Amino acid sequence: MTDPQVALSMLGIFIVLVFLGFPIAFTLMAMGIMFGYYAFYDxxxxxxxxxxxxxxxxxxxxxxxxxxxxxxxxxxxxxxxxxxxxxxNEVLTAIPLFLFMGYIVERANIVDRLFTTLNIAAKGLPGSMGIAALITCALFATATGIVGAVVTLMGLLALPAMLKARYNTSFAAGIICAGGTLGILIPPSIMLIVYAASSGVSIVRLYAAALYPSLVLVGLYLAYIIGRSIIQPSFAPKPTKEEVPDMPVGQLLWMLATSLFPLAFLILAVLGSILFGLATPTEAASIGALGGIILAIAYRAMTFERLRESVYLTVRTTAMVCWLFVGSYTFSSVFSYLGGEHLISEFVMSFNLTPFQFLIMAQLIIFLLGWPLEWSEIIIIFVPIFLPLLPLFGIDPLFFGILVALNLQTSFLTPPMAMSAYYLKGIAPPEVQLTHIFKGVLPYLGMVFIAMAMMYQFPQIVFSLPEAIYGR
Known part of the structure; x- marks a missing residue:
C-alpha cells in the first residue's frame, strides 16, 4: 500500500471504531501513535x-x-x-473560564426569575409564554453555552408552565429544544473558540461575524412563534389573569432590573469588551467568571457545594476538549504526513465544483456527521479536513465557520438523533412523548436552513460587522 492509501485506511478505521463506541479522544491518540510509528519509522x-x-x-x-x-x-x-x-494555547485558555461562568450562572437561580419576569412583560403578545421561554433560553444559552444544561433546566421550569397554560405539547417542546441550542452560535460561544483554535481565524472577528446571524436566527424563531400563535390560537392560548396577573409598571420595571438586566449586563460586558478590543477573550472570560460569582452571591445562591460542582464540571469538560485537541492534532499531523490530505484535495478538485457547490457539499457532510457526533468532535476532527480546501475555492474561513455554527444547530434538532429532544424527554412529564418533541423541533430545523440560505444569498450579514469594526 502507498502512504496515501495507508492514510485513508487510518481514517476509515477511526470512523469504524467511533461508531463501535470507543472513546473518541483516546481513539484519535491511539490511531495517531500507531500509524505515526509506521510513518516516522527509521x-x-x-x-x-x-x-x-x-x-x-x-x-x-x-x-x-x-x-x-x-x-x-x-x-x-x-x-x-x-x-x-x-x-x-492562549485561545483555549478562555474555554474553562467561560464554562465556569456558565455553570455558576446555571446554579444562581437566575433563570426562574428571568422567565417569570419576561412572561409577565410579554403578556399582551401572541404566544407570550413561548416568547418568554425562547428569550430566556437565548440569554441563558449565551451565558452558559452548554446545550444540555439549558434544555434540561428550561424543560423543568418552562415546559410544565406552558403545558399548564394549555399550550400544544409539540409547540412548547420545540421552543425549548430550539432555544437551548442557540448557545452554539451566539457569542461568546465556546464552539467559536474551538473553531478559532482549529482554523487560526481571529476569535474576535468570529464573534463579530456571528452577532448578526444570531439575531437573524432568533428573529426567525420569534416570528414563527408569533405567527403560529396568530394562525392557530389553540396552540398558544392567551393567559388568564389567574395564570399571569396584571403587574404595576413600577413593580414590573423593578423585576426587570433585578432579573433581566444583571444577566444581560454581564453578557454584554463580556462580549463588548472583546469586540471593542478592551480585553482579550481570556481576560473577558475571567471577568465573566468573576461576574457570575458576584451574581450568585447577590442572589444568595452561592454555596460551597455549588461552587465545588461548578469547578468539577468545568475541569471535566475542559479536559475532554483538550484531550480531543491533542488527539486531533496528532491524528491530523500523521494523516497529512502520509499524504491523506493531498489525496482528499485531489479527489474533491476532480469534481470541478463551483464554490457554491463545494459549500453545499461540505455543509451536507457536516449535517450528516451531526447525527452520530457532538459538535466538539465535528469541529476538532472533521472541519480541519475542509479548511485546506477553502483557499482552492476562494472561500473565507470566517464565512465558513459561521455557516458551520449555524449548521450545527441541526445536529441537536434533527430526528432521530436530536440530542436536545432526548435531553428534554429525560425530564419531561410522562405524557410528553418523544414523537411530540420531534414534531415540535422540525419547524425550527426549517428556520435554520432559511438562515443558512440567507447567509449564502447575503454574505454581508456575516462580514458587515467585523469589517465595520476592524476593517477588511
Missing part, C-alpha cells in the same frame, strides 16, 4: 541504541536499550509537542 534510528551494547552487557542493560530503541521514534516527540501546544 530502522537506523531504532537500532542505533543497540550498537552501544558491549559483549558483557547484562540483561537489564539489554532490556533498557531495547526500550530506548523502541521509543526512538519521532511520533512520540510529536505527541509530546502537540500536547504542550494545546496546553499553552
Amino acid at each position: 530502522e537506523g534510528r531504532m537500532w542505533r541504541a543497540f550498537n552501544r551494547l558491549g559483549e558483557d552487557a547484562g540483561l537489564w542493560e539489554q532490556w533498557s536499550l531495547w526500550v530506548q530503541g523502541f521509543f526512538n521514534n519521532r511520533i512520540f516527540d510529536l505527541f509530546v509537542n502537540q500536547t504542550f501546544t494545546v496546553m499553552s
Whole structure:
C-alpha cells in the first residue's frame, strides 16, 4: 500500500471504531501513535541504541536499550509537542473560564426569575409564554453555552408552565429544544473558540461575524412563534389573569432590573469588551467568571457545594476538549504526513465544483456527521479536513465557520438523533412523548436552513460587522 492509501485506511478505521463506541479522544491518540510509528519509522534510528551494547552487557542493560530503541521514534516527540501546544494555547485558555461562568450562572437561580419576569412583560403578545421561554433560553444559552444544561433546566421550569397554560405539547417542546441550542452560535460561544483554535481565524472577528446571524436566527424563531400563535390560537392560548396577573409598571420595571438586566449586563460586558478590543477573550472570560460569582452571591445562591460542582464540571469538560485537541492534532499531523490530505484535495478538485457547490457539499457532510457526533468532535476532527480546501475555492474561513455554527444547530434538532429532544424527554412529564418533541423541533430545523440560505444569498450579514469594526 502507498502512504496515501495507508492514510485513508487510518481514517476509515477511526470512523469504524467511533461508531463501535470507543472513546473518541483516546481513539484519535491511539490511531495517531500507531500509524505515526509506521510513518516516522527509521530502522537506523531504532537500532542505533543497540550498537552501544558491549559483549558483557547484562540483561537489564539489554532490556533498557531495547526500550530506548523502541521509543526512538519521532511520533512520540510529536505527541509530546502537540500536547504542550494545546496546553499553552492562549485561545483555549478562555474555554474553562467561560464554562465556569456558565455553570455558576446555571446554579444562581437566575433563570426562574428571568422567565417569570419576561412572561409577565410579554403578556399582551401572541404566544407570550413561548416568547418568554425562547428569550430566556437565548440569554441563558449565551451565558452558559452548554446545550444540555439549558434544555434540561428550561424543560423543568418552562415546559410544565406552558403545558399548564394549555399550550400544544409539540409547540412548547420545540421552543425549548430550539432555544437551548442557540448557545452554539451566539457569542461568546465556546464552539467559536474551538473553531478559532482549529482554523487560526481571529476569535474576535468570529464573534463579530456571528452577532448578526444570531439575531437573524432568533428573529426567525420569534416570528414563527408569533405567527403560529396568530394562525392557530389553540396552540398558544392567551393567559388568564389567574395564570399571569396584571403587574404595576413600577413593580414590573423593578423585576426587570433585578432579573433581566444583571444577566444581560454581564453578557454584554463580556462580549463588548472583546469586540471593542478592551480585553482579550481570556481576560473577558475571567471577568465573566468573576461576574457570575458576584451574581450568585447577590442572589444568595452561592454555596460551597455549588461552587465545588461548578469547578468539577468545568475541569471535566475542559479536559475532554483538550484531550480531543491533542488527539486531533496528532491524528491530523500523521494523516497529512502520509499524504491523506493531498489525496482528499485531489479527489474533491476532480469534481470541478463551483464554490457554491463545494459549500453545499461540505455543509451536507457536516449535517450528516451531526447525527452520530457532538459538535466538539465535528469541529476538532472533521472541519480541519475542509479548511485546506477553502483557499482552492476562494472561500473565507470566517464565512465558513459561521455557516458551520449555524449548521450545527441541526445536529441537536434533527430526528432521530436530536440530542436536545432526548435531553428534554429525560425530564419531561410522562405524557410528553418523544414523537411530540420531534414534531415540535422540525419547524425550527426549517428556520435554520432559511438562515443558512440567507447567509449564502447575503454574505454581508456575516462580514458587515467585523469589517465595520476592524476593517477588511
